[in-house]
Amino acid sequence: MKTKYILKGLLATLVMLLVFSGCDSYNEAVLNDIGASREFSPIGLTTKIRNQTTVELNWTVKDEEVANYYVVEFSADDPNFETIYKTVKVAPTELPVQIQLEGETVYSIRVKAVSASGLADSKWSVTTATTLTEQIFQPVQDADIDSKEVILRWTPNSSVTQITINPGGFTHTITEEEKIAGFATVSGLTGETAYTATLLNGAKKRGVITFTTGIDIGTGILVKPTDDLNAAIVAAPAGSTLVLMPGDYQVFKGEIILDKGITIRGLRAGDKPLLHVRFTLNAGTGNVSLIDLNLEGSTAGDTSFITINTASAIYGDILISGCYVHDYLRALIYGSVNLAKVNSFTVDNSIVENVSTNVQAETVDFRNTYVASIVLKNSTFDSCSIGREFVRVDNAGLTGTGLTTNVLIDKCTLYNVSSNVASKRILYLRFGANTSTVKNTIIASTTAIYSNQNGSGTPTAPPTFAGNNYFNASLLYTVGASSITVDKSATFTTLNPQFADAAAGDFTISNQTLKDNGVGDPRWIK
Numbered sequence: 001m002k003t004k005y006i007l008k009g010l011l012a013t014l015v016m017l018l019v020f021s022g023c024d025s026y027n028e029a030v031l032n033d034i035g036a037s038r039e040f041s042p043i044g045l046t047t048k049i050r051n052q053t054t055v056e057l058n059w060t061v062k063d064e065e066v067a068n069y070y071v072v073e074f075s076a077d078d079p080n081f082e083t084i085y086k087t088v089k090v091a092p093t094e095l096p097v098q099i100q101l102e103g104e105t106v107y108s109i110r111v112k113a114v115s116a117s118g119l120a121d122s123k124w125s126v127t128t129a130t131t132l133t134e135q136i137f138q139p140v141q142d143a144d145i146d147s148k149e150v151i152l153r154w155t156p157n158s159s160v161t162q163i164t165i166n167p168g169g170f171t172h173t174i175t176e177e178e179k180i181a182g183f184a185t186v187s188g189l190t191g192e193t194a195y196t197a198t199l200l201n202g203a204k205k206r207g208v209i210t211f212t213t214g215i216d217i218g219t220g221i222l223v224k225p226t227d228d229l230n231a232a233i234v235a236a237p238a239g240s241t242l243v244l245m246p247g248d249y250q251v252f253k254g255e256i257i258l259d260k261g262i263t264i265r266g267l268r269a270g271d272k273p274l275l276h277v278r279f280t281l282n283a284g285t286g287n288v289s290l291i292d293l294n295l296e297g298s299t300a301g302d303t304s305f306i307t308i309n310t311a312s313a314i315y316g317d318i319l320i321s322g323c324y325v326h327d328y329l330r331a332l333i334y335g336s337v338n339l340a341k342v343n344s345f346t347v348d349n350s351i352v353e354n355v356s357t358n359v360q361a362e363t364v365d366f367r368n369t370y371v372a373s374i375v376l377k378n379s380t381f382d383s384c385s386i387g388r389e390f391v392r393v394d395n396a397g398l399t400g401t402g403l404t405t406n407v408l409i410d411k412c413t414l415y416n417v418s419s420n421v422a423s424k425r426i427l428y429l430r431f432g433a434n435t436s437t438v439k440n441t442i443i444a445s446t447t448a449i450y451s452n453q454n455g456s457g458t459p460t461a462p463p464t465f466a467g468n469n470y471f472n473a474s475l476l477y478t479v480g481a482s483s484i485t486v487d488k489s490a491t492f493t494t495l496n497p498q499f500a501d502a503a504a505g506d507f508t509i510s511n512q513t514l515k516d517n518g519v520g521d522p523r524w525i526k
Helices: 003-035 176-182 229-235 511-516
Strands: 045-052 054-060 067-076 086-089 097-100 106-113 125-130 147-155 162-166 170-173 183-187 194-201 204-212 219-224 240-244 254-258 260-267 278-281 286-290 294-296 307-310 314-320 326-327 333-335 341-348 351-355 364-366 373-377 380-382 391-393 406-409 413-415 428-430 436-441 440-446 464-466 469-471
Touching: 003 314, 045 511, 054 106, 054 183, 067 097, 067 406, 086 097, 162 183, 170 183, 176 183, 229 240, 229 254, 364 373, 373 391, 391 406, 406 428, 428 436
Parallel strands: 219 240, 240 260, 254 278, 260 286, 278 307, 286 314, 294 326, 307 333, 314 341, 326 351, 333 364, 341 373, 351 380, 364 391, 373 406, 380 413, 391 428, 406 436, 413 440, 436 464, 440 469
Antiparallel strands: 045 054, 054 097, 067 086, 067 106, 106 125, 147 183, 162 170, 162 194, 194 204
């Protein structure tokens, strides 16, 4: 029996010795690896592409780490780091760090810590980043665009060899003088055509940009500032295009009455003609396009910019594009005549400022008049609908007859809209069947809600929301009473856009996340 207990005791002692021996060797290895002989490897390594070809690197630096600096190595289209394209030293205080790279390249990136106290360098931490097409093209200026040619500009003295332009398959070989100067003129284009230009250095893209050539007057009717604009419109056949030279049109101010389709546009987008008019649309108007105009209403009186005027009439497409519309006391467009139909109302690439400011109408205001489509895109609405709703479509006229009103707000910047009075609505849609979408839009400095018709007899159907940003506009996303519509998507943000000077109408954003996500009127993303 004693022999049995002696054997058990010896066995237990042997197991304990093995356990302690194993623990000693494991601890020694861990200590050697994590702190005794080398720096910590960077952890939490992240990459973001900024401005097409700049990679922003960041990683976690713990308080107990004593790295003197970090070494970052880049290998282009080479995951094995056989050829190092660029090496950068980064101090801990420089994080996050931005590194300029070349476009359309997959970069393998590795980072190691270098000690300040004689420890060995850390092991490498590795990640990747893919740059986008490089962009050394400068934005095309309106003054550089003609009907049949364009001046394209890039960073002077860059390595570039040619420009290709499509459609049309144009190729312009860049001379040494053009390369140094940073611009070239490309001719032989077609008027009013959307082109894409690609800047190349051999086969490598260095920039891509789009532009639309100016109007080729052709059969258009040229109008000068010394002409009577109203008389020119009356004399023009239906469907005509009036092309207005730059200048201040003082000969005629006031109401222009239309009973035919017409296009009124500026000759040069960068030098918009200044008009002091408002429009009344009677039966027979058809399609109306207002393009590249500066339209001001300080002398228009207590009226709307556009008024739908004839009951039971059929109207076509009404377009405001590339315009600056400002200082009209009432609506941007107003329709309250019974049984009239408007096919569409679109505002694109425009700035609308100080419209609907006397608490008498909404900015977009359809009451008894039916409108099939309302599209607001790539535009800025500054200080509009003060104390009123922003978009209004009433439960009247042709409601309940199987027709639907569709509303889209996309890539817009709305500032100080529907403010000053509590619970004013961005979307006051009561027409029997309605749909709406708000996406990629910045809404800032407003007390507005989206709507409060949930559960009512004439509800605003729940909009589709995607990628919006709200700043000082908490009622648009804060859940409250069940009747109130808010953005419940998982895609909105509440970031400060960091407008350059909102009070002066400069809504250029500095917030990098909003830039990266393309939120708001594109003109302010630079």
